[in-house]
Amino acid sequence: MFYYEIYLPINILKEFYYCSPLEIPEGVRVLVSFNRKDMIGICGTRFESAPEKDIRYKQIIEVLDQQPLIDSQLMSLAKWMGEYYYCSTGTACFAMLPAWLIPDIQAEVRWVADDIPEKYKELANAFSEGQAQKVSELRKKLKGKPVLQWVEKATEEGYLELNRKLSPKDKPKTVNYIHIIDKTVDPNSLPSKQKEALQLIYAKSKEEFPLAEISRDVSYSVVHALERKGIISIFPRKIEREFFRFETSGLKKVVTLNEEQERAIQEILQHKGHFQVHLLYGITGSGKTEVYIPIIRSYIQEGKGVIFLIPEIALTPQMVERFQAEFGDILAISHSQLSDRQRLEQWQRIAKGECRLVIGARSAIFSPMPNLGLIIVDEEHEQSYKQENNPRYNGRDVAVMRGKISDAQVILGSATPSLESWYNQKKGKYLLHCLNSRPLDIKLPQVQIVSLCEDYSQQMFSDELISAISFRLERKEQVILFQNRRGFSSYMQCLKCGELIKCPNCDISMYYHRDREEMQCHYCGNTYPSPRKCPQCGSYSFVYGSPGTQKVEQTLRILFPQARILRLDSDSARQQDIYKIMFRRMKDKEVDILLGTQMISKGLDFPEVTLVGIVNADISLNIPDFRAAERTFQLCTQVAGRSGRADKEGEVIIQTYNPRHYAIIYASKQDFPGFAEEELSHRRHLYYPPYYRLARILFQSADNNLLQEEMDELSQKVKNLLNTFPQGEIFLLGPVPAPFTKMKNLYRWHLIIKGRTTQSIKKAINTVLNEYKISSTIHYTIDIDPTTLM
Incomplete structure (x- = not known):
C-alpha cells in the first residue's frame, strides 16, 4: 500500500493523506472522499509507509x-x-x-453513438436506451471502475453527450439573421433610407446573413420596416461562439531599431539560457515592444517556450495585433473572453507544444509550457496583476519565481516601474536596461500643469483645456481625455437635511449613474433607482459629488456639439467587443475625443492623438493609502504618454488642485528616477515597502459588537507579540476598523504587519493565528504583499 498527500481545492492549511495500492504519479487528478463528499484532488508526494501509524487512511x-x-x-x-x-x-x-478539467460529478450524460467500442462496453451497458444518467449514478452501478476517466474520454471521442453546467460564455450565442423573401422588389420604389438598406441587402449575394453585417450602415427600424412589407424576414439563430481574436492585417511591421534598443537586446541575450531578472525601463513610446520581439524570436527559434503577460488582454489590442502578425499560429491567447471549453483547447495546445508563445493576463503564468525559456511581464507595475481572491498572488512575483524554478529568463517592462522592482535593481538583484528616448527622434509631449485652485466657478474644464481641445478639433486631430472615475457623480446628497444616499450593504456612498437613472455601489454592485426625493426629509433638492465620466461626457457634448465622442469605462465596456470597436474607430479617425478611465491609460498608440487632458489628477492622490502618490504618478505618466507618438507634436494638460505635489511635478517631466528617489525616501522613514514587507489580516463578521469585542481582546494580546522580536524587526498597526468599515453586509477590521524580512512576517502571522484563537464566527483572510489597504 502507498500513501499520498492529496491537494484539495479547499483553503484549509493542513495536509490530507490517502492510500492506494497503485503507484500514482504526482500531478494527476484523483477522486477521493472528503467530509462525506466525493471531491477531485491533485496527487502529491508519495510515501512508502503511513505518515502516522495509528490512523486509518481512506x-x-x-x-x-x-x-x-x-x-x-x-x-x-x-x-x-x-x-x-x-x-x-x-x-x-x-x-x-x-475549469473544464474539474469533472462535474452530478452532471448528466447520454450515450449518443450507434456503435459501442470494446473499451466502453461496460460503460455503455449501464445506460438505459436513450436515457440520460447522472455520473454519480453510473459510479454506483460500476463500483471500482474508472467511471470518470471513461466518461471524460468517451465524451472527447463523441460517444457520450455531457450535459454539464455551462458558463454564459460556453452557451451558444443567439444572433439575428436576415432572410431575403422577395428579390423582385425595385429599391427605387421605396423611401430613400429603405432603398439604401435594400440595396445593401441585395448586394450580399446570399439569401441569409447576420444582421450585424449591415448594422453599422443601417438602423434596425429601417430593416424592421422592410420586414413589415414582407421583403425580408428577421429571425434568431444559435451559433457557436467564435474564438475571440483581434483582427490583423497579417503583415509584419518593418522596424528600424535605435542604439538604445539594440543595446538592450544584446545585453539581455547575453544571459540567455539561465535565470536572470531584467528590468526594462523605457519612457512612454520608447519602443519596448520592439525590444521584446527579437528576443522572443530568438527563444522560439531554439525550440523554447515564451510566456508574455500583459495586465488585461482586451485593453491592448495593438499588442495582440502585432504579435499575431509576427508569430501567427504558434501564438496562444489566454484572456477573460474565452469560454471554459476554449480555455481547455488553448491549454491542451500549449501542453502538447503546438504553441510556443502564450500571451495573456496574470493566470497565463500557469500555462503548461514545455521547455520554458523566457517570461515577459509588460507594464509590470500594474495593480491588475494582483489576484484579489484565493490564492491572492501577484502575477509579477509568481513570474519571477516560475522563472527561477524553470531556470528561465524574466523581463519586467514598464515606463513607470513599481518601486519594489526599482529597489531590486538598485540592490543588484535585477539588471537594469534603459530606453530614454523615442525612436525616430519623436519628442515627448509638452506638459502643462493647470491649477484648479484659482478657478472659483468650479467648472470641469479650465480655459486652457477648452482652448486646446478646440484647436485640435479644428486641425482634425484626436484628443484623449482621462477621468479616473466612472458614473455621473461620486455621490448624491440632500441639500436640505444633508442625507447622503448610501449603500445599505456597505455603508459607503453610492455613485449616481444618470444614463440608467440608478444609484450603484461600486463595491458590492448593489443598485436601485435614483430617488426623486430625499428618503429622509422628502426634499427634491440634491447636490452631486465629484464628476465621473458620464458627467464629463455630458459637458463635452455641450461644449463641442460637433465632436464625435466615445466614452470607454467599465460601464460602457459591457457592450460586446467595445475594445475592438474603439480600436477600429480610433484607427479609422471616426472618433475626435476618446474619454475614459484607466482603461485608456496604456497600450494605445494612435498617431493622430496630439492632445491628452487629465481632467482631475487628484482622484487617486486623495486615497488614504501609502501607494497613492505612486499610483498618481504612474497614471499621469502613462496617460500623458498617449500623446504625440508620431511625427505630430503632442501636448498634455494636467488639471489639479495640488500643482506643487511632487508626484504631479515629476509626472509632468516624465522623470521616473527623480520621483522614485523622493518617494523611496518617504517609504524608508515610514517602514513601508520596499524596505519592509507587508501583510494584512482582514477580519470580517456580520455581528459588529462581537467583532469589536474580539478585536479589543486581540489588540491587548498582540502587544506582547512585539516583545518576541528584536527591536525594529516588525511593526504592528491595529487591529483597527478598515477604511471601508462595512462591505457586503460584513463589518471589517484589519491588522497590518510590517516586517523586515519574509521570515519575520511569517512568524508574526503564525503567532497571531496559533496563539490568539479567533472566534469561529469571525472570518479572516491573509493578504501577503497587499496592493491596497482599503
Whole structure:
C-alpha cells in the first residue's frame, strides 16, 4: 500500500493523506472522499509507509489521468505559492487548471453513438436506451471502475453527450439573421433610407446573413420596416461562439531599431539560457515592444517556450495585433473572453507544444509550457496583476519565481516601474536596461500643469483645456481625455437635511449613474433607482459629488456639439467587443475625443492623438493609502504618454488642485528616477515597502459588537507579540476598523504587519493565528504583499 498527500481545492492549511495500492504519479487528478463528499484532488508526494501509524487512511477512489496534468516545475510553484501566500497547495493547483478539467460529478450524460467500442462496453451497458444518467449514478452501478476517466474520454471521442453546467460564455450565442423573401422588389420604389438598406441587402449575394453585417450602415427600424412589407424576414439563430481574436492585417511591421534598443537586446541575450531578472525601463513610446520581439524570436527559434503577460488582454489590442502578425499560429491567447471549453483547447495546445508563445493576463503564468525559456511581464507595475481572491498572488512575483524554478529568463517592462522592482535593481538583484528616448527622434509631449485652485466657478474644464481641445478639433486631430472615475457623480446628497444616499450593504456612498437613472455601489454592485426625493426629509433638492465620466461626457457634448465622442469605462465596456470597436474607430479617425478611465491609460498608440487632458489628477492622490502618490504618478505618466507618438507634436494638460505635489511635478517631466528617489525616501522613514514587507489580516463578521469585542481582546494580546522580536524587526498597526468599515453586509477590521524580512512576517502571522484563537464566527483572510489597504 502507498500513501499520498492529496491537494484539495479547499483553503484549509493542513495536509490530507490517502492510500492506494497503485503507484500514482504526482500531478494527476484523483477522486477521493472528503467530509462525506466525493471531491477531485491533485496527487502529491508519495510515501512508502503511513505518515502516522495509528490512523486509518481512506483509499483513493479513482485515478483520472495516466500522465500528470501539473508537471514537477508547476507543482513546485504551487507549493511555494501555498507557503508564501498562506493558501492551500490545492487552491494553488486548481488555479493552474482550466475549469473544464474539474469533472462535474452530478452532471448528466447520454450515450449518443450507434456503435459501442470494446473499451466502453461496460460503460455503455449501464445506460438505459436513450436515457440520460447522472455520473454519480453510473459510479454506483460500476463500483471500482474508472467511471470518470471513461466518461471524460468517451465524451472527447463523441460517444457520450455531457450535459454539464455551462458558463454564459460556453452557451451558444443567439444572433439575428436576415432572410431575403422577395428579390423582385425595385429599391427605387421605396423611401430613400429603405432603398439604401435594400440595396445593401441585395448586394450580399446570399439569401441569409447576420444582421450585424449591415448594422453599422443601417438602423434596425429601417430593416424592421422592410420586414413589415414582407421583403425580408428577421429571425434568431444559435451559433457557436467564435474564438475571440483581434483582427490583423497579417503583415509584419518593418522596424528600424535605435542604439538604445539594440543595446538592450544584446545585453539581455547575453544571459540567455539561465535565470536572470531584467528590468526594462523605457519612457512612454520608447519602443519596448520592439525590444521584446527579437528576443522572443530568438527563444522560439531554439525550440523554447515564451510566456508574455500583459495586465488585461482586451485593453491592448495593438499588442495582440502585432504579435499575431509576427508569430501567427504558434501564438496562444489566454484572456477573460474565452469560454471554459476554449480555455481547455488553448491549454491542451500549449501542453502538447503546438504553441510556443502564450500571451495573456496574470493566470497565463500557469500555462503548461514545455521547455520554458523566457517570461515577459509588460507594464509590470500594474495593480491588475494582483489576484484579489484565493490564492491572492501577484502575477509579477509568481513570474519571477516560475522563472527561477524553470531556470528561465524574466523581463519586467514598464515606463513607470513599481518601486519594489526599482529597489531590486538598485540592490543588484535585477539588471537594469534603459530606453530614454523615442525612436525616430519623436519628442515627448509638452506638459502643462493647470491649477484648479484659482478657478472659483468650479467648472470641469479650465480655459486652457477648452482652448486646446478646440484647436485640435479644428486641425482634425484626436484628443484623449482621462477621468479616473466612472458614473455621473461620486455621490448624491440632500441639500436640505444633508442625507447622503448610501449603500445599505456597505455603508459607503453610492455613485449616481444618470444614463440608467440608478444609484450603484461600486463595491458590492448593489443598485436601485435614483430617488426623486430625499428618503429622509422628502426634499427634491440634491447636490452631486465629484464628476465621473458620464458627467464629463455630458459637458463635452455641450461644449463641442460637433465632436464625435466615445466614452470607454467599465460601464460602457459591457457592450460586446467595445475594445475592438474603439480600436477600429480610433484607427479609422471616426472618433475626435476618446474619454475614459484607466482603461485608456496604456497600450494605445494612435498617431493622430496630439492632445491628452487629465481632467482631475487628484482622484487617486486623495486615497488614504501609502501607494497613492505612486499610483498618481504612474497614471499621469502613462496617460500623458498617449500623446504625440508620431511625427505630430503632442501636448498634455494636467488639471489639479495640488500643482506643487511632487508626484504631479515629476509626472509632468516624465522623470521616473527623480520621483522614485523622493518617494523611496518617504517609504524608508515610514517602514513601508520596499524596505519592509507587508501583510494584512482582514477580519470580517456580520455581528459588529462581537467583532469589536474580539478585536479589543486581540489588540491587548498582540502587544506582547512585539516583545518576541528584536527591536525594529516588525511593526504592528491595529487591529483597527478598515477604511471601508462595512462591505457586503460584513463589518471589517484589519491588522497590518510590517516586517523586515519574509521570515519575520511569517512568524508574526503564525503567532497571531496559533496563539490568539479567533472566534469561529469571525472570518479572516491573509493578504501577503497587499496592493491596497482599503
